[in-house]
Amino acid sequence: MPSLPDALGLSVPIIQAPMAGGGDTPELVAAVSNRGGLGSVGAAYLTAEQIAATAARVRALTDRSFAINLFAEPPVGSPTGPLALPEDPIDPAIWTALAATHESLGLQAPRRPAALGLALDAQITAALESGAAVLSFTFGILPPAAIAAARDRGMGVIGTATTPVEAVALTQAGVDAVVAQGAEAGGHRGTFLHPFAEAMIGTMALVPRIVDAVSVPVIASGGIMDGRGIAAARALGAVWVQLGTVFLTCTEAGVPPAYKAELARADGGDTRITRAYSGRPARGIANRFMADVDALGDARIPGFPLQNALTRPMRTAAKAAGRAEYLSLWAGQGVGLAPPAMPAAALIDRLMAHADQLADDYR
Ligand SMILES: Cc1cc2nc3c(=O)[nH]c(=O)nc-3n(C[C@H](O)[C@H](O)[C@H](O)COP(=O)(O)O)c2cc1C
Structure with a gap:
């Protein structure tokens, strides 16, 4: 099986973070994918019907790959507590x-x-049938059957880690890539194997630790807002970056x-x-x-x-x-570091021009 980067063939190493709650409109997701990145639908607060409708809208706007993201349940006995x-x-x-x-x-x-409105089994079924190329998740590890079903369909599977221990647990569960979520990150902490306060490692320290701990591609996430952050993440060994906050400033964002x-x-x-x-x-x-x-x-x-x-x-x-x-x-x-509002395609062009320039400067 090809590695996830080979299978997806993105032309820019940028994942628009899933942002449950509506910031990641289908228009934003599709714009990112159309520009060669990977748009993500944060589906954690959506019903199965809403996941189907949202994915259909994304598919109407792009024929490129996109991701669907869910909140896994914390493992039994997790220090982060049960739901x-x-x-x-x-x-x-x-x-x-x-x-x-x-x-x-x-x-x-x-x-x-x-x-409380979270029906994970139905969400998983809808995500598997959504036409997304990637199933990503945070807060824990999706059930083995869900990961196996995604892989059977040829979907890539991406989990979120806030420590090297969590990254190793994710790879043992069969993920194709790991998001290394640093303490700078906006939105919820993905932590699931440690008390939250003990898993506040900054992106600069976390990414190389996870790169050294696992053999799958690592995606740097947290505090990356411009080409400098992207260039730095690549220097630390990240294959891709996952950006949330900066995409909220885009004209397509739903905030x-x-x-x-x-x-x-x-x-x-x-x-x-x-x-x-x-x-x-x-x-x-x-x-x-x-x-x-x-x-x-x-x-x-x-x-x-x-x-x-x-x-x-x-x-x-x-x-x-x-x-x-x-x-x-x-x-x-x-x-x-938030830039002025602009369409996602223009933001990606700006980010990559800046990151590539820095890479040339350092060569
Ligand atoms: C508004 C918002 C909502 C988020 N929702 C999700 C989510 O549903 N699933 C997820 O895996 N990560 C979520 N995240 C975290 C992102 O995946 C990512 O780790 C974070 O945005 C990176 O930090 P940055 O905001 O500094 O770029 C969210 C982040 C933001 C800002």
Whole structure:
């Protein structure tokens, strides 16, 4: 079987990170793939029907390869803890914080969600049938049957590691490539074999450690915003880079104007790791809800995905109202390097011109 890079034949070494929550519109995914990179659909919050519809839209816009990404369940006994259940206790202080934001947004009082909305088996089936060339995942390792089924279909399989130990576990499970997600990365931490705080290794240190630990291609991710980051990642041994934050600035990205304004304003020091929005540590631009809930103390915040479901009505209303103080503004520490808004094809051209120039300079 050819290696994943050979099988995909990308003309640029750039993966647009899957970004569950809507930033990665089909238009963005297709634009990246059409320019020779690999667009990714973050499907973790989508139903099976939505995965099928989203993939169909991507396929209508490109005949190139794209990836579908899911959230794996943490392994039994994982130090990151099991998934929260709908009936788990919710601290009164969380209700108070949510009630204040609901009132400020003109919403009814917050209520306990009936369902948490992740149906992994159905999502896997839909992902396998989506026409995507790659199945990627984070938060753990997909079940062996899912990985085997993807491989049987000729799909590439990519897992996410935040430590060399996790990278080795992923290769033992049969992945074709590993994303090395550094601590700078925007969005959720992929950690699944360590307590979160013990897996905060920066991209510069993590990539070569994982390159040395595994024999599959390594994809550098976290804080890479321009050609300098791409050139550096390649020098560290990465075959590809996976970029999230920088693609949120593209004209095709599906984030609201209030979020884009924060991306243009913020610098790396404005980002924090928080459990306030979803119950699982993720990096985003600090804002009011994050500060208020984090101040309550970690122990009071429900786990993922219960907290995610609890904050959903607030986030949906805040999006419609343009209220950035109640949005989960996922962004990496490189956010201060955000370029002006442009189409994804122009961004890729700019990134690669810069990276290739640097490679020439160093030759
Ligand atoms: C808005 C946003 C949503 C994300 N959602 C996902 C996701 O659904 N699945 C995933 O594997 N990674 C997700 N990530 C993490 C990215 O895969 C990647 O590790 C990260 O964006 C890299 O750091 P950067 O943002 O500094 O480029 C997300 C990142 C962002 C910024």
